[in-house]
């Protein structure tokens with residue numbers, strides 16, 4: 352994707368074999384700043400402090416974190432410690448474990464002197480593969496948008512609701528939920544996106560609205576609770592969200608509030624699609640509600656809000672009574688029965704065990 356005419360990925364090699372660059376997403380939409388990561392610890396903190404976020408980008412950053420760790424300590428103990436440190440950064444997105452397990456399997460039993468070079472090369476492959484996967488998701492999701500467009504009067508936009516940021520900023524490039532939208536836009540299919548603000552961290556307002564705006568995609572920011580109302584009035588043609596972990600039977604775990612959108616969509620006959628790379632499928636879990644670990648985040652995400660003041664500086668203000676009890680579950684699970692289809696890099700699967708198995712028979716452990 353391009354920022355002011357410069358093509359960017361969300362993570363890139365800044366100094367070969369030494370350092371990677373990332374966009375500090377905590378500064379968006381007010382400032383576009385990049386940060387250099389040159390230690391494993393810096394990569395771990397970038398994930399836990401959410402300078403990078405979104406399931407595929409978390410996995411990609413962790414892969415480079417392992418590469419950085421191999422510069423510091425390529426011993427067996429170094430591999431194990433880096434794996435454990437990075438794995439502990441965020442609990443819900445399974446791409447983290449997926450990437451770390453790939454890196455560990457690559458490094459275990461290899462000569463210590465070769466490990467750094469191997470890790471840097473594999474991390475780059477993971478990033479390149481993510482870009483291709485997201486493009487393929489876009490190609491498979493595009494016909495869903497085109498089909499709605501074909502039923503509408505010429506020129507009338509397809510109204511798509513999305514939650515959180517499953518966009519370019521959540522992946523290495525293109526996004527998952529946004530990939531079909533960007534492809535429709537490029538092809539001249541009129542699209543308009545309803546962007547849920549996505550409390551408490553406001554990834555919709557700060558990130559999705561920002562990236563759609565940068566790419567010239569028509570969009571409107573809405574309050575988190577507005578989606579159901581818009582659906583009742585026929586203003587949403589389809590929903591497309593991302594997922595941080597998809598179970599073997601098609602349950603999807605995504606940013607808190609996704610479940611309520613899926614319920615509203617079901618009640619109003621609005622198709623509810625979830626876009627995902629197969630790296631997000633956790634084949635070891637069937638029942639997402641019972642078995643996916645849900646990240647609990649700090650209470651200040653709810654009691655305090657950050658924004659740009661009239662003078663241009665970014666400030667934080669408290670919005671709740673001091674000392675109020677807070678519970679901040681960051682994700683929820685949408686059961687497969689509420690999902691119209693899973694848009695993957697291999698095609699659109701039914702959100703069922705059979706549907707996923709049909710597309711990923713080779714990937715699913717027996």
Ligand code: MRU
Nearest residue numbers: 404405406517521527593594606
């Ligand atoms: O807490 P975040 O910002 O990492 O949550 C991100 C999401 O919920 C995305 O929808 C999900 O990771 C899918 S990303 C393609």
